[in-house]
Amino acid sequence: MNIVELEQVQKRYQGVDALAGLDLQLKQGEVLGLFGHNGAGKTTTIKLILGLIQASRGQVRVFGEDPCQSAARQKRRQLGFLQENVSFYEQLTGLEVLRYFARLKGVKVSECPRLLQQVGLDSAAGRRVKTYSKGMRQRLGLAQALLGEPKLLLLDEPTVGLDPIATQDFYHRIAQLKEQGCTVVLCSHVLPGVEKYIDRALILGKGHLLAEGSIPELRAQAELPVTLNLQGEGLSLPEPLQARATAQGSGVQLQVHQRDKMAVMQQLMGLEGLTDLELHLPSLEDLYTHFIAGQAKGSDALEATL
Ligand code: ATP
Numbered sequence: 001m002n003i004v005e006l007e008q009v010q011k012r013y014q015g016v017d018a019l020a021g022l023d024l025q026l027k028q029g030e031v032l033g034l035f036g037h038n039g040a041g042k043t044t045t046i047k048l049i050l051g052l053i054q055a056s057r058g059q060v061r062v063f064g065e066d067p068c069q070s071a072a073r074q075k076r077r078q079l080g081f082l083q084e085n086v087s088f089y090e091q092l093t094g095l096e097v098l099r100y101f102a103r104l105k106g107v108k109v110s111e112c113p114r115l116l117q118q119v120g121l122d123s124a125a126g127r128r129v130k131t132y133s134k135g136m137r138q139r140l141g142l143a144q145a146l147l148g149e150p151k152l153l154l155l156d157e158p159t160v161g162l163d164p165i166a167t168q169d170f171y172h173r174i175a176q177l178k179e180q181g182c183t184v185v186l187c188s189h190v191l192p193g194v195e196k197y198i199d200r201a202l203i204l205g206k207g208h209l210l211a212e213g214s215i216p217e218l219r220a221q222a223e224l225p226v227t228l229n230l231q232g233e234g235l236s237l238p239e240p241l242q243a244r245a246t247a248q249g250s251g252v253q254l255q256v257h258q259r260d261k262m263a264v265m266q267q268l269m270g271l272e273g274l275t276d277l278e279l280h281l282p283s284l285e286d287l288y289t290h291f292i293a294g295q296a297k298g299s300d301a302l303e304a305t306l
Helices: 042-050 069-080 096-106 107-116 134-145 164-179 215-222 259-270 284-305
Strands: 004-013 016-026 031-036 057-062 081-083 152-156 183-187 200-205 208-213 227-231 245-248 252-258 276-280
Touching: 004 042, 016 208, 016 227, 031 042, 031 284, 042 069, 042 081, 042 183, 069 081, 081 134, 081 183, 081 284, 096 107, 096 134, 096 208, 107 227, 134 152, 152 215, 152 284, 164 183, 183 200, 200 284, 208 215, 208 284, 252 259
Parallel strands: 031 183, 031 200, 081 152, 152 183
Antiparallel strands: 004 016, 004 057, 200 208, 227 252, 227 276, 245 252
């Protein structure tokens, strides 16, 4: 059974098409990165999965049930959710906040100190939230989302405000949860560093699915060139490669098609004067820009023909 299933889901707010026919299937233990510009429909997708809003058309199934039906409410305990711009009761301590959410969720309060320790808040557990920094509030939000060992975790901008080490710790925790069979949907505008922790990326633009797949699949779909940076004085490239080369400092930059990568590298290995070679595959950021720009070009072209 799929943990999450969206079938031709549309969501229309007064006059705004927030989602226009989205299909999505998520299996147990999958980590999905949900990306898109401001207003693309990411939060709407998360709210539909949580059962906080109803689809205008199409079907949403979470753990095999419509999340808006009262029968599915019991299953909400298996969900963890971190919303964007999380805020808490300022006068309570971190531990009191977490205990409050544990009681709401029907989870043992004895779990709270361990969770606070996991997110690095153990020494601040007894301090009021009003004294917390932005990153500490975010960590408390993560602890709240992890209450009750959720089977499905929905995280909207989870790394905002986290320092680099806390961001890495967060992604390691996601990898552990995945190992334990937890399914994760994570929305983020901070793309660098995410790609090695997600199984699939889904890119939304103006409520439409622009691209979906693993990073290698998206690279194949986008057909963006691979960049090779060659270092060495007076490099003389074989004739067919010269047209694809530009001077770069003391070296040369080459852009080649993904399918030619190995053949070109073999050619370069024997090149006289070559002291170093760096290979850059298109990053998640490059792929995101490619698909979003493609939609913008498509709508410009459509407008021009109307
Ligand atoms: P961001 O990255 O800025 O958080 P998002 O991808 O999460 O954006 P959504 O919040 O899903 O975007 O919004 C999608 C569209 O739906 C936007 O055009 C937004 O203005 C609209 N929208 C969202 N909620 C409502 C609402 N309650 N009433 C009217 N329009 C709404």
